[in-house]
Amino acid sequence: MPREVRERQMLDAAVEVFARRGYRAASMDEIAELAGASKPLVYLYLNSKEDLFGACVRREADALKASVRAAIEPDASADDRLWHGLRAFFTHTAEHPDGWAVLSCQARTNGEPAAPVADELRQEMVGLVTRLIAATAAEGAGGDGSAALAGHEASGLAHALVGAAESLAGWANTRTGAVPSAKETAATLMNVAWVGLENLRGGRRWTHAARP
Amino acid sequence: MPREVRERQMLDAAVEVFARRGYRAASMDEIAELAGASKPLVYLYLNSKEDLFGACVRREADALKASVRAAIEPDASADDRLWHGLRAFFTHTAEHPDGWAVLSCQARTNGEPAAPVADELRQEMVGLVTRLIAATAAEGAGGDGSAALAGHEASGLAHALVGAAESLAGWANTRTGAVPSAKETAATLMNVAWVGLENLRGGRRWTHAARP
Amino acid sequence: MPREVRERQMLDAAVEVFARRGYRAASMDEIAELAGASKPLVYLYLNSKEDLFGACVRREADALKASVRAAIEPDASADDRLWHGLRAFFTHTAEHPDGWAVLSCQARTNGEPAAPVADELRQEMVGLVTRLIAATAAEGAGGDGSAALAGHEASGLAHALVGAAESLAGWANTRTGAVPSAKETAATLMNVAWVGLENLRGGRRWTHAARP
Amino acid sequence: MPREVRERQMLDAAVEVFARRGYRAASMDEIAELAGASKPLVYLYLNSKEDLFGACVRREADALKASVRAAIEPDASADDRLWHGLRAFFTHTAEHPDGWAVLSCQARTNGEPAAPVADELRQEMVGLVTRLIAATAAEGAGGDGSAALAGHEASGLAHALVGAAESLAGWANTRTGAVPSAKETAATLMNVAWVGLENLRGGRRWTHAARP
DNA sequence: GATGAATGAGGGTTCATTCAT
DNA sequence: CATGAATGAACCCTCATTCAT
Numbered sequence: 001m002p003r004e005v006r007e008r009q010m011l012d013a014a015v016e017v018f019a020r021r022g023y024r025a026a027s028m029d030e031i032a033e034l035a036g037a038s039k040p041l042v043y044l045y046l047n048s049k050e051d052l053f054g055a056c057v058r059r060e061a062d063a064l065k066a067s068v069r070a071a072i073e074p075d076a077s078a079d080d081r082l083w084h085g086l087r088a089f090f091t092h093t094a095e096h097p098d099g100w101a102v103l104s105c106q107a108r109t110n111g112e113p114a115a116p117v118a119d120e121l122r123q124e125m126v127g128l129v130t131r132l133i134a135a136t137a138a139e140g141a142g143g144d145g146s147a148a149l150a151g152h153e154a155s156g157l158a159h160a161l162v163g164a165a166e167s168l169a170g171w172a173n174t175r176t177g178a179v180p181s182a183k184e185t186a187a188t189l190m191n192v193a194w195v196g197l198e199n200l201r202g203g204r205r206w207t208h209a210a211r212p
Numbered sequence: 213m214p215r216e217v218r219e220r221q222m223l224d225a226a227v228e229v230f231a232r233r234g235y236r237a238a239s240m241d242e243i244a245e246l247a248g249a250s251k252p253l254v255y256l257y258l259n260s261k262e263d264l265f266g267a268c269v270r271r272e273a274d275a276l277k278a279s280v281r282a283a284i285e286p287d288a289s290a291d292d293r294l295w296h297g298l299r300a301f302f303t304h305t306a307e308h309p310d311g312w313a314v315l316s317c318q319a320r321t322n323g324e325p326a327a328p329v330a331d332e333l334r335q336e337m338v339g340l341v342t343r344l345i346a347a348t349a350a351e352g353a354g355g356d357g358s359a360a361l362a363g364h365e366a367s368g369l370a371h372a373l374v375g376a377a378e379s380l381a382g383w384a385n386t387r388t389g390a391v392p393s394a395k396e397t398a399a400t401l402m403n404v405a406w407v408g409l410e411n412l413r414g415g416r417r418w419t420h421a422a423r424p
Numbered sequence: 425m426p427r428e429v430r431e432r433q434m435l436d437a438a439v440e441v442f443a444r445r446g447y448r449a450a451s452m453d454e455i456a457e458l459a460g461a462s463k464p465l466v467y468l469y470l471n472s473k474e475d476l477f478g479a480c481v482r483r484e485a486d487a488l489k490a491s492v493r494a495a496i497e498p499d500a501s502a503d504d505r506l507w508h509g510l511r512a513f514f515t516h517t518a519e520h521p522d523g524w525a526v527l528s529c530q531a532r533t534n535g536e537p538a539a540p541v542a543d544e545l546r547q548e549m550v551g552l553v554t555r556l557i558a559a560t561a562a563e564g565a566g567g568d569g570s571a572a573l574a575g576h577e578a579s580g581l582a583h584a585l586v587g588a589a590e591s592l593a594g595w596a597n598t599r600t601g602a603v604p605s606a607k608e609t610a611a612t613l614m615n616v617a618w619v620g621l622e623n624l625r626g627g628r629r630w631t632h633a634a635r636p
Numbered sequence: 637m638p639r640e641v642r643e644r645q646m647l648d649a650a651v652e653v654f655a656r657r658g659y660r661a662a663s664m665d666e667i668a669e670l671a672g673a674s675k676p677l678v679y680l681y682l683n684s685k686e687d688l689f690g691a692c693v694r695r696e697a698d699a700l701k702a703s704v705r706a707a708i709e710p711d712a713s714a715d716d717r718l719w720h721g722l723r724a725f726f727t728h729t730a731e732h733p734d735g736w737a738v739l740s741c742q743a744r745t746n747g748e749p750a751a752p753v754a755d756e757l758r759q760e761m762v763g764l765v766t767r768l769i770a771a772t773a774a775e776g777a778g779g780d781g782s783a784a785l786a787g788h789e790a791s792g793l794a795h796a797l798v799g800a801a802e803s804l805a806g807w808a809n810t811r812t813g814a815v816p817s818a819k820e821t822a823a824t825l826m827n828v829a830w831v832g833l834e835n836l837r838g839g840r841r842w843t844h845a846a847r848p
Numbered sequence: 849g850a851t852g853a854a855t856g857a858g859g860g861t862t863c864a865t866t867c868a869t
Numbered sequence: 870c871a872t873g874a875a876t877g878a879a880c881c882c883t884c885a886t887t888c889a890t
Contacts (some may be wrong), residue, residue, distance in 0.1 A: 448660030
């Protein structure tokens with residue numbers, strides 16, 4: 001069996017086991033067995049548990065980024081791009097629950113080699129969403145470019161949106177039951193985002209004092 | 213030294229170590245040493261690592277729930293209650309980063325005894341927020357109770373809100389740097405929530421088709 | 425069983441196994457079993473294989489030094505001191521063949537932590553012998569202090585003597601058969617040393633040219 | 637490339653690696669790589685690590701013996717033969733430090749297949765030196781064959797000489813610094829040997845009682 | 849002959865946990 | 870209660886060795 005194939009099987013198995021057990025509790029024995037290979041072969045191809053984990057995180061992060069990017073048509077309107085990006089995000093995380101678990105839970109809790117990759121993924125997502133929100137706002141502003149969104153507001157909204165998306169994706173994967181489906185969640189988020197934009201652009205804000 | 217005090221010290225130490233190292237990497241030796249107690253005593257009081265972890269999760273979940281509940285005055289307006297609840301949530305998680313790390317990261321990744329507790333906490337939070345949103349919507353609807361929010365929409369919004377809150381709380385604890393402060397984050401979320409409500413109540417929705 | 429006793433048993437076992445198998449081939453399992461303790465206890469007391477090896481080398485080096493030093497009466501004549509030192513050396517190495525095997529073979533072949541200890545032991549022995557030879561020469565010189573031994577000649581002789589002693593000690597331990605006994609060897613060496621001194625002091629040297 | 641050449645390359649590499657790392661720590665991977673051959677070929681030619689080690693020891697022992705023998709002219713005087721033999725010994729060990737390290741350190745500590753070869757080498761050396769010493773003594777005895785050396789004394793001296801030579805050779809290879817050069821060492825040993833012979837032949841002995 | 853794929857066996861190390869004092 | 874002594878079980882990792890191509 002060619003190396004490439006074996007290596008992919010190993011990564012698949014590792015992602016599954018890391019997701020199920022956590023980094024520390026995952027044993028190389030279990031990963032090797034699930035991959036249908038012997039332990040020394042895993043070490044030959046992937047060097048160490050740490051490297052294997054790093055490879056998993058990188059692969060999953062790249063795959064998620066690729067899914068989201070592929071869903072966004074560069075020439076579409078901003079809110080269309082946001083919508084398709086969100087849908088792709090939820091679809092991908094729903095289809096790769098283990099990968100998402102590794103990215104969202106394990107990568108950030110298990111130190112040096114993997115954490116930066118997860119951080120980078122998140123920053124990229126937030127940056128992407130921030131740009132899309134800003135673009136949406138600009139488009140919507142129409143003729144008078146007057147009240148486009150302040151930069152930090154777009155960023156705050158993006159953080160909230162990504163946070164909500166991340167958390168909901170994990171929640172949907174963890175819990176089986178009355179949890180909104182991926183599409184519904186995307187719609188809700190889209191509503192919040194779009195609708196929030198409308199109001200923010202219109203200068204309408206909630207303040208504590210404003211309410212009796 | 214009375215048992216209650218000792219036990220609290222142990223839990224404090226355990227939460228700190230579990231947060232810093234993760235469940236598996238945390239060692240009973242380190243916990244006992246940090247607690248200033250002997251290892252056999254830890255076992256006498258808390259039986260096993262698993263039980264100790266469970267006790268930590270329960271205690272931290274209860275404390276967070278108590279903080280949020282205490283911040284909500286039953287007679288205040290709905291959006292005031294939501295505002296104070298959110299602020300309390302962010303304040304508490306910022307003041308107990310280790311506890312929050314255990315609840316949000318460790319509890320959900322480390323199997324049977326702790327995961328249900330974390331799940332329950334989240335459901336409670338979502339339920340609380342859903343009720344507050346529904347109440348807000350009802351209040352705002354004023355005379356004509358016409359377009360009050362559909363139940364599943366309130367629930368979806370609540371999920372998004374709680375997800376965003378959770379993720380942002382973790383993010384604020386993890387990252388040092390240009391991250392919105394707890395108060396700013398609460399304000400952003402409040403804005404999104406309120407503003408989302410306004411539009412949803414007004415029947416304004418985003419739909420894919422609505423855009424050319 | 426008190427820690428001190430256990431620790432000595434462990435060192436005894438370790439010296440035996442290291443001598444028999446060599447550093448790398450020695451297994452902590454075998455050492456622990458021979459010591460009558462469990463492996464974790466060995467690690468608790470002695471940290472690691474490397475540290476254990478270092479402790480063995482240090483202990484055996486100290487014991488050998490102590491034996492030789494104890495045999496030398498400070499007020500005796502120089503050649504008497506040399507004689508007793510040599511006898512003590514051969515007696516000790518014959519009584520502790522494993523210790524000597526570790527010092528002479530393993531310590532110098534197995535890297536950083538132990539090699540310096542073995543080097544130091546050897547330098548100390550050579551220094552001691554050099555001083556004794558010089559003292560013997562001075563004593564023997566009688567009234568005219570004229571032709572006392574040149575320093576580098578004493579040192580050369582000392583190196584040769586120690587080298588011979590070391591190698592013969594190892595040889596006597598390794599091979600069973602027609603090998604001179606410890607006492608005979610000491611006598612031979614003593615003869616060579618004393619007799620070499622006589623000639624060197626008398627200016628008699630061997631040179632290649634001197635012989636047709 | 638003919639088998640003979642390849643095999644020599646393998647042995648060269650193996651000697652180097654065995655000397656540097658020790659028998660156990662040496663890896664067949666490193667040896668094969670250093671030899672510029674594939675691992676299966678190493679196994680095809682030399683069967684196993686043990687056999688490879690044995691072949692190394694045998695080759696190095698034979699080479700050393702050959703060097704020493706070649707340096708000895710059968711018709712020269714006995715002490716001339718001793719002198720040239722010693723010089724050849726020190727020259728060879730200085731020029732093949734790895735080989736000497738394998739012979740003197742590794743071969744004797746690593747069990748069955750190699751130890752006898754090293755033992756045999758040493759016995760041969762001691763026998764050779766014993767014969768040379770006896771011959772020297774006989775020559776020097778001149779007209780009156782009275783006080784020729786007792787056999788066990790020649791043997792004792794030979795053991796000491798070989799021991800000193802071995803140890804000093806190893807010492808010179810190991811330590812860099814103020815260590816006597818090969819030639820100086822040979823001269824010192826020669827002095828000791830010759831000078832010892834003179835006295836022994838003259839009936840002068842050191843005895844403990846002889847000194848007050 | 850060379851290469852890549854593959855593994856059984858074993859070694860160093862750690863840890864949760866117990867028990868006598 | 871606190872302490873020290875003690876361990877079974879597992880985990881990460883390596884290596885000599887083989888076989889098909």
